[in-house]
Amino acid sequence: MSDKINQDSINKALWGACDTFRGTISADTYKDFILTMLFLKYISDVWQDHYDGYKAEYGDEPELIDEMMKNERFVLPKSGSFYTLWEHRHEPGNGERIDQALHAIEEANGTKLKDAGKSVFQDISFNTDKLGEEKQKNTILRHLLEDFAKPQLNLKPSRVGTLDVIGNAYEYLIKNFAASGGQKAGEFYTPPEVSDLIAELLEPQAGDSICDPACGSASLLMKCGNKIRQNHDSKQYALYGQEAIGSTWSLAKMNMFLHGEDNHKIEWGDTIRNPKLLDKNGGLMLFDIVTANPPFSLDKWGHDEAEHDKFGRFRRGVPPKSKGDYAFILHMIETLKPGSGRMGVVVPHGVLFRGSSEGKIRKQLIDENLLDAVIGLPEKLFYGTGIPAAILLFRKDKHDDKVLFIDASSEFKAGKNQNLLTTDHIAKILSTYKAGQDVDKYAYLASLEEIQENDYNLNIPRYVDTFEEEDEIDLMEVRTERKQLQVQLNDLESDMAKYLEELGYGA
Structure with a gap:
C-alpha cells in the first residue's frame, strides 16, 4: 500500500496542473478541463485499485475479475481509462482521444451521467481550437496527462483513504477558480462559509426534499445534505437542482458523483423560462427546503414571458425587466410545501427597498406573513462582486407575525481580496436567529405594523x-x-535655528 497523503498536497498538485493552461486560456475556460480530468483520473484510480485488489485475492483470473468488477458503482471501459490516454500521450490526437474516452464512459454508465438525454460531457471538449493549433493543443494535453500521472495525484483509495478527499479537492479547485477568474468564473460558486450558514439556518431534517433552482456547482445543495448526515446520522434525503449553463450543470453532476451523492436530480435549463423540476401532473414540484444564491439583478431574465406564466408564479406582480431578483424569489416561494416549507435566498440589498413593481411584490410577501428574517452580510464575501448581500428567510410554518432583522455587516475577518465569515461569526448569527430577540446594535424583532409604518421598506x-x-x-x-504642544514647537524651532547658524546658514 502506498503512503497516505494529506489534502493539502493533493490540492497543491492540482493547482500546479493549472500552469499547463495559464497564459493560453482564461481560468473560467480551463476550469472545465482541470475538473473533468480530475473526475477521469479519480474514477480510473478507483477502478484500477479495486482491480488490483481482486487480482491479489484471486490471482491472475481476468474473466473472474471482470465479473467481480461488474458490481462497481461505476463502469470504466478500457478505452475510457486515464492510463490508456496517458500511454498514448506522445501520439497525435490527444484531444480527440480524450473526447472519445469521455463518450465511452457516458455510454457505459447509462443514466448516471445523463439527464433527459443531455450528457455530462456534452459541453466539454478537449479537441477544441481554444487550445491553439493541433500541434500546440497536443502538447498542452500531453503536459496535462503527465501532470495528473505524477505520484502526488495517485488518487487510489488505498492511498488517499476516503472519498471526501476527492470531493474536497474538487471544491478547492472550484473555489480557487472563482477567486482568480473574476465575475464570470465566480457565478457558479457560493463561498463555503455562506453555504454553511444557510444550511444551519434552514435546519434540514431526515426525510427532507431540498432544492436549489440556481444550483451552480451544487455546493450549497450538498452542504444541506451534509448537515443531515452530521446532525441526524441519516442519508434519508433527496437533492434537486436546476442550472442554466451547460458546462456548470456538468460540474454539478460530477461534483455530486465525487461526493457520493447518488440520490439527486439535477436538471439543465433556465429555471425562470423553463422550470424542469415538475410533478407527474406537469406542475411545479414542492420541497421542504428551497435555497439559492441566484445571479444578482439578472438582466433579460424572461420578463416578456412572465405575464403569461402557466405556473402562476408572478401572480403577486412581474419583476422589472432589468432585475430578475424577485423572479427567482417568486419561483422559490411557489415551490415550497405548505405547512413545512422553508427557504433561504441570497440577494443584493436593493431587493430590500427598491420601489415600483418590486415594492408591490415585497408588500404582498410581507402581508402574507411569509418573511421570517432579514440578515445583512459583510461586503466582499462573494467572488466577482464586492457589494454586500443579505439572506432572506421565508417560512410556510410561521407561528407569529414578526420579522427578525440581523445586522452582521461588520462581523467578518478581513482578507487580502475577500472577507470571511468565521465560525464565531456564524455561531453568533445562528444563536441570535434561534433566540428571536432584540440584541443591542445587532438584531431587532420587528412587528408587521412597524414594517407597514416603514412603507414595507426592509432596509436593515x-x-x-x-x-x-x-x-x-x-x-x-x-x-x-x-x-503644551506649542511650547514644544517653539523649543524645536529655537534648536533648529541654532543648528542652522552653526552650519553657516544663519540669517
Whole structure:
C-alpha cells in the first residue's frame, strides 16, 4: 500500500496542473478541463485499485475479475481509462482521444451521467481550437496527462483513504477558480462559509426534499445534505437542482458523483423560462427546503414571458425587466410545501427597498406573513462582486407575525481580496436567529405594523440602530494639550535655528 497523503498536497498538485493552461486560456475556460480530468483520473484510480485488489485475492483470473468488477458503482471501459490516454500521450490526437474516452464512459454508465438525454460531457471538449493549433493543443494535453500521472495525484483509495478527499479537492479547485477568474468564473460558486450558514439556518431534517433552482456547482445543495448526515446520522434525503449553463450543470453532476451523492436530480435549463423540476401532473414540484444564491439583478431574465406564466408564479406582480431578483424569489416561494416549507435566498440589498413593481411584490410577501428574517452580510464575501448581500428567510410554518432583522455587516475577518465569515461569526448569527430577540446594535424583532409604518421598506438600518455615540470632548483638556504642544514647537524651532547658524546658514 502506498503512503497516505494529506489534502493539502493533493490540492497543491492540482493547482500546479493549472500552469499547463495559464497564459493560453482564461481560468473560467480551463476550469472545465482541470475538473473533468480530475473526475477521469479519480474514477480510473478507483477502478484500477479495486482491480488490483481482486487480482491479489484471486490471482491472475481476468474473466473472474471482470465479473467481480461488474458490481462497481461505476463502469470504466478500457478505452475510457486515464492510463490508456496517458500511454498514448506522445501520439497525435490527444484531444480527440480524450473526447472519445469521455463518450465511452457516458455510454457505459447509462443514466448516471445523463439527464433527459443531455450528457455530462456534452459541453466539454478537449479537441477544441481554444487550445491553439493541433500541434500546440497536443502538447498542452500531453503536459496535462503527465501532470495528473505524477505520484502526488495517485488518487487510489488505498492511498488517499476516503472519498471526501476527492470531493474536497474538487471544491478547492472550484473555489480557487472563482477567486482568480473574476465575475464570470465566480457565478457558479457560493463561498463555503455562506453555504454553511444557510444550511444551519434552514435546519434540514431526515426525510427532507431540498432544492436549489440556481444550483451552480451544487455546493450549497450538498452542504444541506451534509448537515443531515452530521446532525441526524441519516442519508434519508433527496437533492434537486436546476442550472442554466451547460458546462456548470456538468460540474454539478460530477461534483455530486465525487461526493457520493447518488440520490439527486439535477436538471439543465433556465429555471425562470423553463422550470424542469415538475410533478407527474406537469406542475411545479414542492420541497421542504428551497435555497439559492441566484445571479444578482439578472438582466433579460424572461420578463416578456412572465405575464403569461402557466405556473402562476408572478401572480403577486412581474419583476422589472432589468432585475430578475424577485423572479427567482417568486419561483422559490411557489415551490415550497405548505405547512413545512422553508427557504433561504441570497440577494443584493436593493431587493430590500427598491420601489415600483418590486415594492408591490415585497408588500404582498410581507402581508402574507411569509418573511421570517432579514440578515445583512459583510461586503466582499462573494467572488466577482464586492457589494454586500443579505439572506432572506421565508417560512410556510410561521407561528407569529414578526420579522427578525440581523445586522452582521461588520462581523467578518478581513482578507487580502475577500472577507470571511468565521465560525464565531456564524455561531453568533445562528444563536441570535434561534433566540428571536432584540440584541443591542445587532438584531431587532420587528412587528408587521412597524414594517407597514416603514412603507414595507426592509432596509436593515431602519430597524437595527448601530449608531455609536462619540465620546464627549473635554475642551479644557484639549486647550491645555495644545499649549503644551506649542511650547514644544517653539523649543524645536529655537534648536533648529541654532543648528542652522552653526552650519553657516544663519540669517
